[in-house]
Amino acid sequence: PFSHCLLQRRGFWKSLLCYISGSPVKLQPQATCYVATSNLDGETNLKIRQALLETAEIQTEKQLSSLSGKIECEGPNCHFNNFIGTLYLNGKSPVSIGPDQVLLRGTQLKNTDWIFGIVVYTGFETKFMQNAVQSPLKRSRVEKVTNVQILVLFLMLLVMALVSCVGAAFWNGTYGENTWYIGKKDHTSPSFWFDILMFIILYHNLIPISLLVTLEIVKSIQAMFINWDEDMHYERNDVYAMARTSSLNEELGQVKYLFSDKTGTLTCNIMTFKKCTIAGIIYGDRPCPITESSEFSDPKLLENFEEDHPTKEYIKEFLFLLSVCHTVVPERDGNNISYQASSPDEAALVKGAKKLGFVFTARTPYSVTIEAMGEEFTFQILNVLEFSSNRKRMSVIVRTPTGQLRLYCKGADSVIYERLSEDSLFVKETLTHLESFAREGLRTLCIAYIDLTELEYQQWLAMYEEVCTVVQDRAQSLEHCYDTIEKKFLLLGATAIEDRLQARVPETIANLLKANIRIWLLTGDKEETAVNIAYSCKLLSGHMPHIQLNANSLEATQQMIDQNCQDLGALLGKENDLALIIDGKTLKHALHFEVKKSFLNLALSCRAVLCCRLSPLQKAEIVDLVKSHVRAITLAIGDGANDVGMIQTAHVGVGISGNEGMQATNNSDYAIAQFSHLEKLLLVHGAWSYFRVTKCVLYCFYKNVVLYIIELWFAFVNGFSGQILFERWCISLYNVIFTSLPTITLGIFEQCCSQESLLRYPQLYTISQTGDIFNIKVLWIQCINAFVHSFILFWLPTKMLKHGNSFIVSNICQRACYSVSMMFFFLQFSHLAIWGSILIWLVFFTVYSFFWPTIPISPEMTGQASMVLACPYFWLGFFLVPIVCLIQNVIWKSSWAFRGSTCPLIFFIYF
Structure with missing residues (x-):
């Protein structure tokens, strides 16, 4: 059983x-x-x-x-x-x-x-x-680079400790014998390793441990800014944008490839019957903005039908066809009728016919009932010739209320026109109207019929019943059987249906394209639907050539891809004004390991890529293909459970909280309510977060390297004895209090450009997109800059000042001034944080120097404040040292600018 x-x-x-x-x-x-x-x-x-x-x-x-x-x-x-x-x-x-x-x-x-x-x-x-994909652990590219460089910095720490040990051995061997107060130095192996450990402890804060905590604070606040943004508030459903993670904020500023679902992501998933052409006359031909929500409305059609116009019979047959040729099921709730359809197009056509007075009221296994013109008409349903992506049409064979056998058919113009009878009328006029509808991005279907004789039908029925018993290749056999009767059609006209886009989708895609973001449309829907939507949202343009990949075998797919790659020649691998269109069956072969590299090269050569009839796993595989072979940040956006795989696979996943449930949102990194909100999420929040996080990282590296290279310079003065220059509590609070506010200010409020500029000129996004402003080279240039500044900060005031803690005053003052030089955008809080950090140190230093003996800690600090603050050399160093460091930066920037290099932008932004 x-x-x-x-x-x-x-x-x-x-x-x-x-x-x-x-x-x-x-x-x-x-x-x-x-x-x-x-x-x-x-x-x-x-x-x-x-x-x-x-x-x-x-x-x-x-x-x-x-x-x-x-x-x-x-x-x-x-x-x-x-x-x-x-x-x-x-x-x-x-x-x-x-x-x-x-x-x-x-x-x-x-x-x-x-x-x-x-x-x-x-x-x-x-x-x-x-089709399920395990949710991966995602880390940003900035974080990966930073983690690797922290390891390199640790190796640098070991080198500094080793050099200091060698220096200690040299100094003890040269001068140690003559310094009786030091005593005889032990040169055994345990002593050497003890010195290594001592210098590691001395320099250990060279590693910016506080960076991790600082970044968590900064990114969490950045995520709050995203959550609070009123421009990304969808008032209709009262839904705000939501950052479900804060670890990928900077990735939003580097997106190069955008993979988007169609239904519910770009569109409202609402089909509307907008226009039609019947017997060569167009109806509903008023201007039709793609985001307009109005339905079909044209009194001229009803006037022609009611006033015995020459086309009256055509209109009647046209509306009967819309009411009968479908698989829609009506549901009654009192006097109201709602329709459940296997295709939103069918529902739109049935609703359109209802609005025009031809109401589909009931369906039985063998018939449909239509109420029209004050009467009830029952059509006997004999056979349904189902739609398929290969056939691009659907037909029903009916017996009309008058007893006539008739085949109604609706489908793509390409398949209907090649099956028209030579006696068919209005062919040229209808074709002109179809082209007009297509230019508006409307989904078109041709409407046609043919009357059958009893003999023709019985002969075909015998063939059909025989084919239905075939086990092998039944689908192909059925298609051949359908072809034998779907011919010699008489054309009635065509319909135009709108799958209404969400608000501002065309403008958003236009701006994303200007930002050098390549957009791939991945959908489980039919090819015709995807192409129409691509035209509507301006992803495709009328003059853009198409590369169509549609093959049934691995060999045919490979041959087709190789031929197109050969046709491109030297243009292969470069962005061309081309569109690539591929379906799910062909993609299964294109992702084969022997073919996928050629397929990827072809796809990367196209400005737009449309992948249709995809399974969720195929969506994830395409995203992974680009993610694995191209050094670029990918973003996937969708609204349904079928989009979860690609959302999890991409570097950044964005879910739209729409009509498809919360699966996509719950598995995403960021959630928005409308596709148009993606524009500000990337171009503003993404760009800002990237600049803020990278400046924060570079500043943390800078201030730690400066401070602890100063300890290295001091080792040359103290004979590599391991003596510290700074008092222990002062150095402990250096990262936590004295320099934390300027760092956090950079990470929260810094802006490379204003919001208005970033939205008005999307091309500015390419500055962060390329990743040239934060990489290994930029980070180590910053470290070299810190090395030079540490030299100035130690050796310049050495002859002026007598106390080690005076060095930290100059250091903190210079850090504050340097953070000012890095900033483009100032708020009142920025000034409070920068200059307040200096004031905090001065207040702490003054109070701390009076702790002992009341509080028995740091007796060496006793009386330092009164002595140092009264020293004119201290105040000279307080102002002079930061100025000298900043002058060095200005000279450096100027030298790069005069060379005409492309690098000055990086230096002007970060140094």
Whole structure:
């Protein structure tokens, strides 16, 4: 016996099921149920699933439990749209199982009271779990560079300790014998290692340990700024942007590749019937902004229909076709009718026909009922020729209320036009209107029909019934069978449907492109839909050539990719004004290890890339392909559970809190409510965070290197004895109090440019995007600068001042002045933090020098304040030393500027 289960309306299931039968309300020879797959492919429209003929009559659990046999099927895989299997029932012939009979884990039952299913796969073997991606630990590029350089700085610390040990040995050997007060020095091996340890302890604060704490504080406050930004507040749902992590703030300022979902991310996922052309006359031809929410409205159409216009019969047949040729299911709630559709396009067309007076009211297994012109019309549904991405059309064969056999068809203009009869009218006029609709970014469908004779239909039906029993290559056989009857159409007209974009999506994409961010559109939707949306949001332009990859085998895919790479020639690898379009089946071959490098080179040569009919795992694989082979920061944005994989794979994942649940948001690094908010998140918060974090890191390296290289200079003076120059509490509080405020101020308030400038000139984003302003070279130039300043800070005041703690006064004053030279943007708090840090030291120094003997600590500090502050040399050094250091910086900057190098920008920003 099988493992079976009972599922009820609105229920979810945890396994992959074979659909057996459904509730009596929906029972039919090919019983149907409707499922919501938004957790899988991000689409809110319902999908139709059909039970097997051999099991559709099962209505009780007793009947189900008596069912015995076996299922042979493909192994576990991640492809949602594919399934191959065979059901062997005891005493019956084998039955082929396809995607239409499979209920995937993660889907929800709709519009059906209950269904029976046989369990095929559970747990990790289900397609849902096969698409799951483990959430990685993400670290920013700045953090990675910083961690490596901290290790290098530790090696530098060991070198300094070793040099100091050698210096100590040399000094003791040269001068130690003549200094009776030191005593005889032990030169044994244990003494050498003791000296190494002593100098490591002396110089250990060369490692900027406080940097980690400072960065956590700075990044947390930056995240608060993102959360509080009113410009990223979606008032309609009262949703603010949310930084779910603060560790990747600076990555937002370096994004080069943006991978975006379509449905619910770029669009509102609301289809609207906007325009149509019937019998060569266009209706609804008023201006149609892509973000406008109004539906179809044109009194001229109803006037022509009601006033015996020559096109009246065409209009009538056109509206009947819209009302009949679909798989929509009506739901009544009192006098109100709502529609559940497997395609949002179908729902839009049915609603459009309803608005024009042709109301689809009821569906049975064999018929549909239309209310129009004050009458009720019932069309007998004989056969449904389903839509597929290869066919690009859908047809139904009906018997009209007058008894006429008729085939209604709607589909892409490319397939309808090649099947038109020579007697068809309005061909040129309709084509002109279609081109006009396409320029507006509207989704178009051609509408056509043909009358059949009883003989033609019976001959075709015999062929169709024979093909339905084929086990091998049944899909191809059905398509061939459909082709034999879908021909010699008479054209009625065409429809134009709008998948309305979210507000400001075209402007946002235009600005992101100006910021040198390349945008890849990854969607589980059809190719036609993706292309139309790409035109609507200005990702594609009318003059942009397309490279179309559509192959069924690895060899054909490789040949197609190689040919396109060869055609590009020297332009391969450079950004060209091209668009690459590829579907999920072809991508499966393109990601093969023998082909993926060529595919990546071709994709990187295109300005825009559109990948259609993708599974969640394929989305993640594309992101990983670019992330692994290109030294650039990637960002993935989506709103549904099917986007979780790519959101987790990218360097930065952004979730949109929309109509698809919270899965994407809960697995993202940053959450926003609208795609347009991404513009400010990247161009402003990203750029600011990058400048702030990098300046904070460089300043922390700088101030620590300056202070402890001074200790090294002092070792040359004290004979490498290990004596410290600074009092222990003063040095302990150096990073914690005396220099922390300027550092945090740089990390919180610094701005490279104003918000207005960054949004007005998106090209400024490239300054942070390239990563040239923070790398190993820049960091060590900063360390060399610190080395030079430490030389000035020690040797210049050595003859002026007599007390070691006076050095730290000059040091703190110079750090404050240096932080001023690094800043572009000043607030009142900036001045308070910078000059306040000097005041804090002076107050602490004054009070601390009077602690002993009242408080028995640091007796060596006793009386220093009164002596040092009264010394004119102290005040000379207090002002002179920082000025000399800053003059050195000015000279350095000027020398680079006069050379005409591209590096001055870096030095003017950071030094």
